Amino acid sequence: GHPSLVKALSQVYERVCGRKIDPLTDILVTVGAYGSLFSTIQALIEEGDEVIIIEPFYDCYEPMVKMAGAKPVFVPLRYKNDGSSASSADWVELANKFNSKTKAIILNTPHNPVGKVFSREELQVIADLCIKHDTLCISDEVYEWLVYKGKKHVKIATLPGMWERTITIGSAGKTYSVTGWKLGWAIGPQNLIKHLQVVHQNTLYTCPTPLQEALAQAFWIDYKRMDDPDCYFYSLSRELESKRDRMAQLLQEVGLKPVIPDGGYFMIVDVSPLNVDLSDVDEKQPYDYKFVKWMITSKKLSAIPLSAFCSPETKRQFEKYIRFCFIKKDSTLDAAEVILKNWNKQTA
Amino acid sequence: MLRRAGLSLRHFLLERKSNAGYSSYSSEAKMSRPVQARRLEGIDKNIWVEFVKLADTYATVNLGQGFPNFPPPDFLKEAFARALGGEDHALHQYTRAFGHPPLVKILAQFFGKLLGRELDPMTDVMVTVGAYQALFCCFQAFVDEGDEVIVIEPFFDCYETMVKMAGGTPVFVPLRAKAPKDGKLMSSADWQLDPAELASKFNKRTKAIVLNSPNNPLGKVFSRGELQLIADLCVKHDVLCISDEVYEWLVYDGKEHIRIASLQGMWDRTVIVGSAGKTFSATGWKVGWAMGPNRLLQHLRTVHQNSVYHCATAAQEAVAQGFQREFTLYGKPDSYFVQLPKELQQKRDWLVQSLDAAGMKPIVPEGTYFLVADISAFKSDVPDVPNSDESYDSRFAKWMVKNKGLAAIPLSAFCCEAHKSNYNHLIRFCFAKEEATLKAANEILQKWKQEKTS
Numbered sequence: 001g002h003p004s005l006v007k008a009l010s011q012v013y014e015r016v017c018g019r020k021i022d023p024l025t026d027i028l029v030t031v032g033a034y035g036s037l038f039s040t041i042q043a044l045i046e047e048g049d050e051v052i053i054i055e056p057f058y059d060c061y062e063p064m065v066k067m068a069g070a071k072p073v074f075v076p077l078r079y080k081n082d083g084s085s086a087s088s089a090d091w092v093e094l095a096n097k098f099n100s101k102t103k104a105i106i107l108n109t110p111h112n113p114v115g116k117v118f119s120r121e122e123l124q125v126i127a128d129l130c131i132k133h134d135t136l137c138i139s140d141e142v143y144e145w146l147v148y149k150g151k152k153h154v155k156i157a158t159l160p161g162m163w164e165r166t167i168t169i170g171s172a173g174k175t176y177s178v179t180g181w182k183l184g185w186a187i188g189p190q191n192l193i194k195h196l197q198v199v200h201q202n203t204l205y206t207c208p209t210p211l212q213e214a215l216a217q218a219f220w221i222d223y224k225r226m227d228d229p230d231c232y233f234y235s236l237s238r239e240l241e242s243k244r245d246r247m248a249q250l251l252q253e254v255g256l257k258p259v260i261p262d263g264g265y266f267m268i269v270d271v272s273p274l275n276v277d278l279s280d281v282d283e284k285q286p287y288d289y290k291f292v293k294w295m296i297t298s299k300k301l302s303a304i305p306l307s308a309f310c311s312p313e314t315k316r317q318f319e320k321y322i323r324f325c326f327i328k329k330d331s332t333l334d335a336a337e338v339i340l341k342n343w344n345k346q347t348a
Numbered sequence: 349m350l351r352r353a354g355l356s357l358r359h360f361l362l363e364r365k366s367n368a369g370y371s372s373y374s375s376e377a378k379m380s381r382p383v384q385a386r387r388l389e390g391i392d393k394n395i396w397v398e399f400v401k402l403a404d405t406y407a408t409v410n411l412g413q414g415f416p417n418f419p420p421p422d423f424l425k426e427a428f429a430r431a432l433g434g435e436d437h438a439l440h441q442y443t444r445a446f447g448h449p450p451l452v453k454i455l456a457q458f459f460g461k462l463l464g465r466e467l468d469p470m471t472d473v474m475v476t477v478g479a480y481q482a483l484f485c486c487f488q489a490f491v492d493e494g495d496e497v498i499v500i501e502p503f504f505d506c507y508e509t510m511v512k513m514a515g516g517t518p519v520f521v522p523l524r525a526k527a528p529k530d531g532k533l534m535s536s537a538d539w540q541l542d543p544a545e546l547a548s549k550f551n552k553r554t555k556a557i558v559l560n561s562p563n564n565p566l567g568k569v570f571s572r573g574e575l576q577l578i579a580d581l582c583v584k585h586d587v588l589c590i591s592d593e594v595y596e597w598l599v600y601d602g603k604e605h606i607r608i609a610s611l612q613g614m615w616d617r618t619v620i621v622g623s624a625g626k627t628f629s630a631t632g633w634k635v636g637w638a639m640g641p642n643r644l645l646q647h648l649r650t651v652h653q654n655s656v657y658h659c660a661t662a663a664q665e666a667v668a669q670g671f672q673r674e675f676t677l678y679g680k681p682d683s684y685f686v687q688l689p690k691e692l693q694q695k696r697d698w699l700v701q702s703l704d705a706a707g708m709k710p711i712v713p714e715g716t717y718f719l720v721a722d723i724s725a726f727k728s729d730v731p732d733v734p735n736s737d738e739s740y741d742s743r744f745a746k747w748m749v750k751n752k753g754l755a756a757i758p759l760s761a762f763c764c765e766a767h768k769s770n771y772n773h774l775i776r777f778c779f780a781k782e783e784a785t786l787k788a789a790n791e792i793l794q795k796w797k798q799e800k801t802s
Contacts, residue, residue: 031477031656038655046385063654068385136383180441180661195384198392202509204481205396208660209632210428 001029001185002212008219009170009185015226017158025190028197029207033142033171033184036196038064039203040138040167040186043195045070049103054089056309056318058112058140073097074311077114079259091125098129104136105129107156110143113268113309113323115261117151120159127159136192137162142171142184143264145233148241151262157188164189167196172215176232177327181211240265240326246333247326254340258324265327268306272320274343286319295322301339391509395761402746408753409789411699414564414718416780420630421684423673427666428633439662446649447475447637448664454671455637459620463610471642474649475659479594479623479636482648484510485655486556486590486619486638489647491516495555500541502762502771504564504592520764521549523566533704534711536568536720543577550581556588557581559608562595565720565762565776567713569599575608583613588644594623594636595716597685600693603714609640616641619648624667628684629780633663692717692779698786699779706793707800717780720759724773728800740772748775754792 001009006023014021021027030036037060045051047069053061055076065072075094098105107126109118118126130137139156147153157166167188173179186196218232225231229238244261251258251269258269271291278290288305296302306321326333396413403410410417419425431439446452449469456469467473476482483506491497493515499507501522511518523539559578561570570578582589589608596605609618619640625631638648670684677683696712699719703710709722723744730747732740741758749755759774779786 031660032658034657035655042385043388044383044385046387060654060657067654178440180439180443180658182656182658182660192383195388198384198388198394201394201397202391202506202513203484203655204477204634205506206478206632206634208477208634208663211660211663214432 001027001207002209002216004216005029005212005219008216008223009187012219012223012226013187015223017155019158019163021187022190026187026193028186028193028200029212030184030186030200031204031207032173032179032182033140033169034060035182035200035204035207036167036169036184036186037061037138037140039196039199040169041065041068042199042203044136044167044192045103048101050099050101051103052094052097052105053311054105054107054111055311055314056113056306057106058108059308061106062311070103071101072311073102074314076314076317077111077116089122094126095129098133098135100133102133102135104138106138106140108140109156110141110147110153110261110263112143112264113266113304113306114259115264115266115268117147117153117263118156120154123154123156123159127156127162130165131161135165137166139166139168141168142174144170145175146237146240146265147263148237148244148261153263165192167192176215176218177236181215183207183211183215243326243328243333247324247336250333250337250340251324254343266323266325268321268323270320271322286315288319288322292322299339299343301336387513387515389512391512394509395505395757399745399755399757399761402749403755406749406753407755409785409792410755411777411779411781411785411789412749412755412757414778414780415625415631416629416717417785418629418780418782420628421670423684424628424630424666424670427669428662431662431665439665441661442658443661443664445653445658446470447473447659448661448668451475451635451664451668451671452637454668454675455622455639458671458675459622459639463607463615465615467639468642472639472645474638474645474652475664476636476638476652477656477659478625478634479592479621480506480634481652481656482619482621482636482638483507483590483592485648485651486621487511487514487516488651488655489644490588490590491555494553496551496553497555498546498549498557498587499764500557500559500563501764501767502563502565502759503558504560505761507558507560508764516555517553518764519549519554520767521546522763522767522770523563523568533700534709536563536566536711536713536715537571539566539568539711541574541577546577547581550585550587552585554585554587556590558590558592560592561608562593562599562605562713562715564595564716565718565757565759566711567716567718567720569603569605569714570608572606575606575611579608579611579614582617587617589614589618590621591618592621594621594626596622597627598689598692598717599715600689600696601714605715616643619644624663624670628667628670629688633667635659635663635667695779695781695783695786698783699777699789702786702790702793703777706797708793717778719777719779720774721777722773723775726796726800727773739768741775745775752792752796754789 006027010021010023041064045068049070050073051065052073055074062072075097144153157163157168167186170185172183222231248258255273256269258267281290286307292305303322303324306318307315310318403412452469452473455473456467460467487510491514495516496519497511497516499518501520508518526538528534591608599605609615622637624635700710703721707725711720713719730744739760741760745758756775756777759771760768
């Protein structure tokens with residue numbers, strides 16, 4: 001990584017993690033967080049290994065684990081319909097997935113697509129399992145700054161016994177709203193990061209210099225104002241919270257019950273109350289795929305089907321859900337409002 | 349979805365408290381088994397990491413790592429600044445994964461013309477993070493355990509490690525130096541493949557051959573006859589060709605860069621790798637591409653979508669504009685692709701003169717911005733250490749940067765372990781440098797020579 005960038009990253013994350021982070025040995029800059037996931041998995045995962053993936057999951061985890069020759073093992077989040085919008089892991093089920101072949105668990109918090117922010121207690125259970133079974137933790141924290149009121153992002157690497165076995169992944173794209181800059185980073189102990197560096201030097205070797213330089217300068221500005229509400233890490237989050245609330249309201253007005261996310265910029269919703277009959281369309285496709293395709297063509301509103309984020313066994317469980325992204329300017333949300341308000345008129 | 353979520357979290361936390369005997373609660377919990385994947389075996393060393401550090405620490409004149417120390421052309425920098433600072437905010441977000449449409453379109457148009465065939469920008473071109481990542485995609489896409497890949501020595505060092513990482517076996521065939529005509533300096537053209545030796549390396553396990561023309565480090569520009577030799581063997585043995593052509597514009601003395609994919613029977617089995625870094629003197633932008641038939645490119649796309657997925661948008665936009673300009677100016681004196689080789693040829697000639705005058709024997713390169721020189725006359729400065737693990741040229745290069753402040757790269761970096769001793773009297777210089785840098789190099793060399801003779 002460009003020296004000024006890794007130095008800036010080490011300063012920011014030293015503050016966040018409360019521990020010394022060596023910019024040259026404990027950090028690797030990659031082509032997006034995607035590149036960090038790839039480098040981590042290629043460096044540390046191989047044939048014979050099992051990797052636990054919590055469902056629904058950002059879709060690249062599964063093919064990356066397979067490309068490394070390993071076996072993905074899925075454990076679903078289950079929706080507690082108790083008035084709160086929390087999803088929870090079945091802790092017995094999770095514990096049962098760990099065995100002597102388990103090399104790593106992939107954690108994503110704040111979570112895409114559900115928007116869950118794992119609590120300290122939940123992370124502690126995962127940490128205990130990692131330590132008990134001597135497993136690595138690949139912690140995808142790209143949405144780390146996008147956490148809404150009442151919730152706190154906790155880094156699993158800061159729990160006792162976890163720094164040594166965790167790779168924490170971050171993203172400039174999500175932190176600074178520049179997905180097209182494709183810069184990310186992996187942070188962890190030298191004895192793990194050194195293997196990621198070997199992968200990196202044999203895959204693309206360097207990331208673009210000018211963009212890293214610009215990012216470094218941005219980080220220095222925000223590092224200096226980490227106690228200030230104007231820091232972009234916090235101001236973006238505040239801006240997104242009101243968009244989240246607006247998106248939720250729009251969906252509720254159509255008679256839907258969206259799952260209100262505690263973090264990230266996605267919102268999922270069960271569309272079955274809309275009663276769109278697609279039984280005459282290709283049966284083999286999950287309902288949500290058909291629904292989204294129909295919605296794009298007939299309503300000009302696009303979203304992502306949730307079964308895209310599931311293993312084959314679980315697709316049917318989530319096939320009534322679709323995912324909206326609300327990190328859009330107000331005029332886009334205005335346009336969404338118009339479509340949603342007119343929805344009932346057309347189907348009535 | 350209304351299922352009760354199993355045993356509660358509280359239950360687990362209570363259980364945890366009662367098992368307080370765990371040694372795992374020590375903050376020293378470590379991974380107790382080998383943590384890294386076996387695919388990293390034998391590929392962890394990287395000469396650049398070491399030599400870049402040495403140059404940064406000691407060099408006053410850095411002719412080592414291959415990058416220009418002059419800026420990219422103004423029209424390109426301006427295009428990047430416009431992309432980043434302009435009204436089109438979409439340029440800060442994801443673009444098409446397999447290549448920003450304006451860039452793949454112009455690449456297809458530009459190279460289609462040169463290859464004499466119509467290229468589909470969506471299927472026959474893919475943008476990558478530098479040519480380096482295009483090479484990575486090729487090896488990952490095509491090479492498996494049990495496959496052999498022929499690599500011509502000396503070679504850009506990543507070919508060997510990438511073949512190994514993919515589980516394949518690299519098979520080396522050397523370029524061999526023929527003595528130059530009396531009184532003349534050796535040329536990179538004097539380094540040639542032995543046709544029988546090359547043919548003997550092909551067998552039923554051979555999956556691909558890596559061709560690099562113009563060649564780094566020697567600067568050799570393969571002739572049509574030499575390319576035909578390789579093409580015939582590829583067709584005969586049904587072997588793929590990974591053609592690294594990043595220095596395609598840097599050819600001197602009126603030589604022609606010939607694309608092996610344009611030879612009979614080769615388009616269908618070749619992936620061409622190119623680089624904006626070398627084309628436009630912007631190595632730090634890390635924009636490269638792979639071109640070839642869809643039946644091959646589709647597999648590169650699979651690797652790409654599972655490794656980096658997208659490349660930076662703004663840089664692609666700028667490179668697209670650079671190529672648009674070059675497309676309209678092609679062959680004209682204002683074309684950057686005409687001006688750059690002209691400038692570099694002059695710099696090549698300066699460095700050749702400096703080295704020759706100093707007593708190092710340069711091998712005059714036909715292409716690229718690298719030059720290899722024989723340092724045998726300077727051996728008295730760096731005594732040989734018998735039974736040393738380290739190759740002589742490597743020790744020499746390290747001594748030279750520390751004591752003379754002049755950085756170069758030992759040629760053994762570009763060959764396999766078994767053949768290092770064949771190249772231990774050779775080092776590689778990069779001459780893509782400002783005039784002032786080359787003058788400073790000349791001063792160091794002449795002073796050094798004077799110290800030897802006095």
